[in-house]
Amino acid sequence: MGFPGTWMTESESVVYRVVPKCACSTIGQIMYYSDHGEFFDGDIHDAKTGLHKWAMEDSQGPITRNVQGHRSYSFTCVRNPYTRVLSSFFDKICGIQRNGRRYRGNLVPKLVYDYGIEVGGDDGKQEFDQIRSFRRFLLFVRDTIRFRRPMDPDIHWSAMSGHVSTFIWNGGRYDKILWTEAFNDGMADVLGAIETPQAVDLSAIPRFNESEGHGPKRAHPVEDYFDDLSMHLIYEIYKRDFELFKYDFEDPSNKMPIGEIDLDEVHAKLGE
Incomplete structure (x- = not known):
């Protein structure tokens, strides 16, 4: 490997x-x-x-x-994990990539058709119900990670x-x-x-945010995107990330870590 x-x-x-x-x-x-x-x-x-x-x-x-x-x-x-998956949605799903096309070709049309997701029109700049679409995207993310359907999980x-x-x-x-x-x-x-x-x-050093401007701006605070079901899905998908890297699962509005990363724990648990 x-x-x-x-x-x-x-x-x-x-x-x-x-x-x-x-x-x-x-x-x-x-x-x-x-x-x-x-x-x-x-x-x-x-x-x-x-x-x-x-x-x-x-x-x-x-x-x-x-x-x-x-x-x-x-x-x-x-x-x-909360802000990372949100960023993936706005950049990769709603945004036009630097080659001028949608991410992964027919992925977005498939999501629109199968999951009822909106992405802000052809250019990703039109208004749409971001919260509803993001929560549907989370179902897709869960399906790719738990069941590897309708595709393998994406690196993002x-x-x-x-x-x-x-x-x-x-x-x-x-x-x-x-x-x-x-x-x-x-x-x-x-x-x-x-x-x-x-x-x-x-x-x-400037910040090289290559995904900046690809898609629509996030219209709401982070916590507004996550209801009880969304938080359940997030925990199902990213439980180990929260635990090992010391992020706050209970409060989506708190993006900061709540403890120190234990490198020995990371090596022991991820080396299994």
Whole structure:
């Protein structure tokens, strides 16, 4: 299986396991900058040079040797499950992607037809009942994760613990798991623990939110999208994420973690 979703600087200063919808564009650009003194011109996910990525065959050997030998500081980043799945809905389901088309071709028409979801018209910008459509989207998410129907779960809404675990299964070990909600503090810890060819001034780094503007703006507070049934579904899908990464399941309005992540617990439970 190897190390899917793993990126590493060419200098091998640091290793990062990507978790979609968790500041991955910004982290990738910081890694790129720390080697080259400039940002990648475009979406870092499109970069084919300047950064080792597991998806590129030539990078697999260096990544495997580094991770299995724990030669470099390794980290990942997580996010509150409530806001992450909401972000996935507005970006991937309601939004027009950077190629000018809907995400995954016929996925959105299928959701409109099978689940009665609205997405804001052809351009994703028209008004619609966001709460009703999001709750129907959650049923679809549950179906993909529990029953793998009508498709396998997508990386953008599959559980974070699933992404994080693949790194551990094949011999990787995390030195840090940071929260998107406390990004500067967490990233400062990472940069403070490594030596980079180029100095990185975290306060001067822009946020590379590549999904910004793809879809409609969220019209309501986070908690308005989640009634009792929605919260039940969320817990069914993301129970392990809440527990391991210390987020507050009881209060969707509280996006901040409520405890410290125990790395030993994460490795023990996700390495099973």
